[in-house]
Amino acid sequence: MTSKLTTEDEAVAELSSGMTIGIGGWGSRRKPMSLVRAILRSDLTDLTVVSYGGPDIGLLCAAGKVAHTVSPFVSPDVVLYQDPPLDVPSLEPHYRKARQSGAITETPVDEGMLLLGLQAAAWRVPFLPTRIGLGTDLLTDHPDLRTVISPYDDGETLVAAPAITLDAALVHLNRGDARGNGQFLGPDLYMDDLMLEAASTGRRFMSVEQVVETDEFAGLGSFHTMRVSRLMTDGVIEAPNGAHFTSCDPDYDRDDAFQTAYLQSSKSDEAWAEFKTGWLDLSESDYQAKLARQ
Numbered sequence: 001m002t003s004k005l006t007t008e009d010e011a012v013a014e015l016s017s018g019m020t021i022g023i024g025g026w027g028s029r030r031k032p033m034s035l036v037r038a039i040l041r042s043d044l045t046d047l048t049v050v051s052y053g054g055p056d057i058g059l060l061c062a063a064g065k066v067a068h069t070v071s072p073f074v075s076p077d078v079v080l081y082q083d084p085p086l087d088v089p090s091l092e093p094h095y096r097k098a099r100q101s102g103a104i105t106e107t108p109v110d111e112g113m114l115l116l117g118l119q120a121a122a123w124r125v126p127f128l129p130t131r132i133g134l135g136t137d138l139l140t141d142h143p144d145l146r147t148v149i150s151p152y153d154d155g156e157t158l159v160a161a162p163a164i165t166l167d168a169a170l171v172h173l174n175r176g177d178a179r180g181n182g183q184f185l186g187p188d189l190y191m192d193d194l195m196l197e198a199a200s201t202g203r204r205f206m207s208v209e210q211v212v213e214t215d216e217f218a219g220l221g222s223f224h225t226m227r228v229s230r231l232m233t234d235g236v237i238e239a240p241n242g243a244h245f246t247s248c249d250p251d252y253d254r255d256d257a258f259q260t261a262y263l264q265s266s267k268s269d270e271a272w273a274e275f276k277t278g279w280l281d282l283s284e285s286d287y288q289a290k291l292a293r294q
Contacts, residue, residue, distance in 0.1 A: 024171030027077025117164030122197035168203035182228030186249035
C-alpha cells in the first residue's frame with residue numbers, strides 16, 4: 001500500500017487562506033504543535049480554527065493567522081490550585097487580546113455541542129438533536145442555532161446542533177504507520193478521530209511521535225487505542241516531540257517552564273517579538289535542536 005509519509009511543511013502547503021481547520025488535542029494536551037509551527041512559518045491567514053483550544057489557538061492569534069474561532073474554551077489547561085502554584089492565567093492571554101481587540105470573532109459552543117457538531121459532519125448529516133443549550137444564553141449568543149420538535153409522541157423541543165464541517169484537520173498521536181493508521185497511548189483520544197472524519201478528503205494530517213510497522217500496534221496498547229484508521233488520514237508526519245510544549249502522555253509531560261515563558265510573551269509587543277524570533281522563526285529541526293541544547 002502506498003506510503004502516506006510527508007512533512008509538516010508539505011502538509012501545510014496543501015492548506016489555503018480562509019479555510020476552516022480543525023486542530024486535535026485538548027487544551028495543552030497532545031496538540032499537533034509541529035504542524036501549528038509550520039502554519040506560523042507560512043503565509044496562511046484568515047483561518048477559522050475549530051479546537052478544544054489551548055496554545056494552538058493562542059499562537060495562531062498572536063501571529064495574525066486567525067479570523068474566527070469555534071471553541072468551548074481556550075485555556076493553558078493547568079491545575080491552578082497546586083503546590084507550588086503556577087503563575088498561569090485561566091484564559092489563554094494571546095487569544096484574550098485578539099478577542100477583546102476585535103481582531104477575531106467567535107462562534108460560542110460548549111464542549112458537548114462541539115463534539116456533536118463534529119460527529120454530525122463525520123456522519124454527513126446537517127445536525128444532531130440535543131438538550132445542550134436549552135435554558136442557557138447559548139441560544140441567544142449563538143444566533144444561528146435552531147430548535148426542532150421531536151417527531152415522536154414526546155414532542156420534545158430540542159436544539160439542532162449544526163454540523164461543523166472542516167476543510168482540513170491536524171492531529172497528533174503517539175504512534176502511527178506509514179499507511180495512515182494511528183494509535184493513542186495516553187488517557188484519552190480526545191476528539192481526534194472526529195476531527196479527521198469531519199474534514200475534507202485530501203487534507204487530513206496526522207503527526208506522530210514515532211512511525212512503526214503496522215504489526216507493532218498490538219504490542220503497544222490495547223485494541224481500543226487503535227482508533228485512527230488509514231481511511232481517515234491523507235498524510236503522516238513522524239514528529240518526535242512534535243506536541244511540545246503541550247503534553248503527550250505517556251511519552252512526555254507538558255513543558256511548564258516553556259509554557260510559562262510563552263504566556264509571558266503576551267505582556268507586550270516587544271515580548272512577543274522576542275519569543276517569536278527566538279523560537280518560532282525557526283525550522284522544526286532547528287526548534288528541536290535548540291530545545292535539546294537547553
